[in-house]
Amino acid sequence: MNENAIAILGGTGDQGLGLALRFAKAGQPVVIGSRKLDRALEAAEKVRQAVPGADVEGLANEDATPRAPIVILSVPFEHFASTVKGIKEKLADGQVVVSMGVPLAAAVGDGAVRTLGIWQGSCAELVKSLVPKGVDVVSAFQNVSAHRLQHLEEPVECDVIVSGAKASRERVMALCELVPGLRGIDGGPLSNARIVESVTALLIGLNIRYKVSEGLGIRLTGLPGESSGS
Numbered sequence: 001m002n003e004n005a006i007a008i009l010g011g012t013g014d015q016g017l018g019l020a021l022r023f024a025k026a027g028q029p030v031v032i033g034s035r036k037l038d039r040a041l042e043a044a045e046k047v048r049q050a051v052p053g054a055d056v057e058g059l060a061n062e063d064a065t066p067r068a069p070i071v072i073l074s075v076p077f078e079h080f081a082s083t084v085k086g087i088k089e090k091l092a093d094g095q096v097v098v099s100m101g102v103p104l105a106a107a108v109g110d111g112a113v114r115t116l117g118i119w120q121g122s123c124a125e126l127v128k129s130l131v132p133k134g135v136d137v138v139s140a141f142q143n144v145s146a147h148r149l150q151h152l153e154e155p156v157e158c159d160v161i162v163s164g165a166k167a168s169r170e171r172v173m174a175l176c177e178l179v180p181g182l183r184g185i186d187g188g189p190l191s192n193a194r195i196v197e198s199v200t201a202l203l204i205g206l207n208i209r210y211k212v213s214e215g216l217g218i219r220l221t222g223l224p225g226e227s228s229g230s
């Protein structure tokens, strides 16, 4: 395992590919996972085209999982449980699984501007209930737009609220700082993921009302150490 690598399962999709591009651009080794090896290879090639010299490889999800200490799940909410069950045996103590899933009501044919109630409280806590005991789960990146991640020429301009056990969330907050414009915010315990996930549904509604095709992000103001800009 390369200690600096980041695995992104479902990294063939909009959000995962966006993160892969950004982390590759920051010089991190990236492993893109897919259910199909050829799709993973194709996505890795896209990253290489956009970021010459990128250290990126494509593998099947189950082979990508043991390759990195941090494994980001980037599949639609309705496929989280089956995806986690499919890689569970490949996870080892000390690995951190990042959930950026949002339980949008669209998963059951309703709108994308509302979330579903999840028995465990959030998508991230559902993941926590499924991974082996020694594996931590961190919630992050739900409020970042795929479109903005993929446009490498612009900073992303979004705060990322990161929740989970302290040491693990600090590792993921450090990842945020690698991407121009992203800022990791200490979001406390994993149970706060339910609030962060529901903000995404709110942002989708705002995107519609304000006709923002690039996707809105969030910014907190007044944090200690922040310059007023004046």
Ligand SMILES: NC(=O)c1ccc[n+]([C@@H]2O[C@H](COP(=O)([O-])OP(=O)(O)OC[C@H]3O[C@@H](n4cnc5c(N)ncnc54)[C@H](OP(=O)(O)O)[C@@H]3O)[C@@H](O)[C@H]2O)c1
Binding pocket: 010, 011, 012, 013, 014, 015, 016, 033, 034, 035, 036, 039, 040, 073, 074, 075, 076, 077, 079, 082, 083, 100, 101, 102, 141, 142, 143, 144, 145, 146, 147, 200, 215
């Ligand atoms: N798009 C955004 O702007 C955005 C913003 C914030 C958060 N998110 C979150 O990020 C995650 C990924 O979003 P996305 O827009 O990238 O999704 P997506 O493009 O619809 O799907 C991502 C990947 O999921 C995999 N997938 C599809 N069906 C699957 C199934 N039945 N079982 C297992 N894997 C399956 C596919 O990878 P393979 O076919 O290669 O396996 C696909 O490329 C979601 O949880 C979403 O809520 C997205």
